[in-house]
Amino acid sequence: LTLSPHLLCVLLQLCSLQLLVVAMPTCRLLEDVVLNTHHLLRDLGGAFPVQCLKYNINISFPDSAFPASTANHPQCRQALWVVYETLRETQLLFEDFELPVGEGGVSWDRKKLSSFQNLQDRLLEEGSCLSTNKTPDVLSPYFSNVTAVVQQQGSAACGWMALRRDVLWVLKTALREHHSCFTRRGRH
Numbered sequence: 001l002t003l004s005p006h007l008l009c010v011l012l013q014l015c016s017l018q019l020l021v022v023a024m025p026t027c028r029l030l031e032d033v034v035l036n037t038h039h040l041l042r043d044l045g046g047a048f049p050v051q052c053l054k055y056n057i058n059i060s061f062p063d064s065a066f067p068a069s070t071a072n073h074p075q076c077r078q079a080l081w082v083v084y085e086t087l088r089e090t091q092l093l094f095e096d097f098e099l100p101v102g103e104g105g106v107s108w109d110r111k112k113l114s115s116f117q118n119l120q121d122r123l124l125e126e127g128s129c130l131s132t133n134k135t136p137d138v139l140s141p142y143f144s145n146v147t148a149v150v151q152q153q154g155s156a157a158c159g160w161m162a163l164r165r166d167v168l169w170v171l172k173t174a175l176r177e178h179h180s181c182f183t184r185r186g187r188h
């Protein structure tokens with residue numbers, strides 16, 4: 001078999017095109033994975049403790065991060081970014097801080113928490129290109145505040161509870177009000 005220089009050139013171009021497609025980060029979040037992530041977080045156990053209400057002043061999620069509607073592509077992208085960035089910052093907190101255990105600590109179902117974190121990792125991988133958002137990072141003051149509360153021994157448990165409440169709200173709101181932005185299985 002001898003390849004003409006021309007054919008070789010075409011083949012090489014096809015190969016590099018395929019490599020490009022493989023290496024391109026994806027921007028999709030699968031709706032059913034987001035739904036399962038929500039359910040795992042919801043089912044970790046325990047209600048929001050009354051004694052943590054006082055930290056609502058420190059930890060109040062900026063509701064306006066979500067677009068008012070998702071009629072067009074930039075709005076969808078913003079809605080998906082809110083989900084992506086919330087999960088990414090949450091993952092960083094899990095990496096940087098231990099959950100407080102024992103009395104006054106956080107008694108979440110460890111198995112469900114670990115399943116939640118697996119799905120979180122998967123969503124962050126599949127949505128990785130969402131990280132390149134051009135709009136200002138409206139979530140960073142919120143996460144600085146969460147970090148401040150989680151960092152202090154006396155308030156750590158409340159910080160985690162408030163974070164869980166808010167991540168649940170983000171996932172629920174995205175699924176309810178911006179569901180058309182998610183990717184459904186079998187539809188690309």
Ligand SMILES: *[C@@H]1O[C@H](CO)[C@@H](O)[C@H](O)[C@H]1NC(C)=O
Nearest residue numbers: 057058059060061141142145
């Ligand atoms: C951050 O905490 C301060 C109080 O320390 C509060 O005034 C502010 O609203 C909080 N911001 C967010 C986004 O939670």
Ligand SMILES: *[C@@H]1O[C@H](CO)[C@@H](O)[C@H](O)[C@H]1NC(C)=O
Nearest residue numbers: 057058145148149150152155
């Ligand atoms: C909560 O915010 C207040 C100011 O509003 C601040 O004095 C306090 O240190 C903050 N608490 C924590 C745990 O960060």
